[in-house]
Amino acid sequence: MVKLLILNGPNLNLLGNRLPEIYGALTLKQLQQQLAQYVQTHHPQFTLTCLQANCEGALIDALQAARLDCAGVVFNPAAYTHYSYALRDAIEAIAIPVVEVHLTDIDQREDFRSISVVREVCAAHFQGRGLQSYTDAIDYLAERKPS
Numbered sequence: 323m324v325k326l327l328i329l330n331g332p333n334l335n336l337l338g339n340r341l342p343e344i345y346g347a348l349t350l351k352q353l354q355q356q357l358a359q360y361v362q363t364h365h366p367q368f369t370l371t372c373l374q375a376n377c378e379g380a381l382i383d384a385l386q387a388a389r390l391d392c393a394g395v396v397f398n399p400a401a402y403t404h405y406s407y408a409l410r411d412a413i414e415a416i417a418i419p420v421v422e423v424h425l426t427d428i429d430q431r432e433d434f435r436s437i438s439v440v441r442e443v444c445a446a447h448f449q450g451r452g453l454q455s456y457t458d459a460i461d462y463l464a465e466r467k468p469s
């Protein structure tokens with residue numbers, strides 16, 4: 323079995339309640355369950371570990387731990403996307419591919435959201451497609467040739 327980490331950053335634990343007109347009605351738990359189902363159907367070689375943290379340090383710890391036993395990470399860094407050089411360095415420091423995802427299209431919102439300081443060190447990015455941003459990232463990791 324090949325392990326993938328689905329990592330979600332700050333405030334994504336509030337999905338379903340937080341600005342549903344922007345982020346949708348799915349709760350984090352439902353999103354994680356739907357991803358597990360997607361993987362079972364389309365990429366049964368993968369097993370998912372899902373983590374959410376509000377703290378930058380916990381996200382860094384999760385990325386560092388993932389390098390030991392995961393083939394890749396699907397990462398929504400949430401607001402940290404826009405300014406966390408610590409997360410950028412963590413992504414750059416680990417050898418496994420990290421795919422940046424966003425539920426919303428961060429280029430079509432407030433100006434500050436159109437800056438991603440992690441993009442350059444991520445293997446790919448998918449945004450603006452809700453749950454499908456995550457499944458696109460999983461498809462990408464499934465198709466990617468090992469480097």
Ligand code: DQA
Binds near residue numbers: 402
């Ligand atoms: C987000 C976009 C970020 O700008 C925001 O801070 C989030 C969620 C998204 O998934 O669309 O918390 O990453």
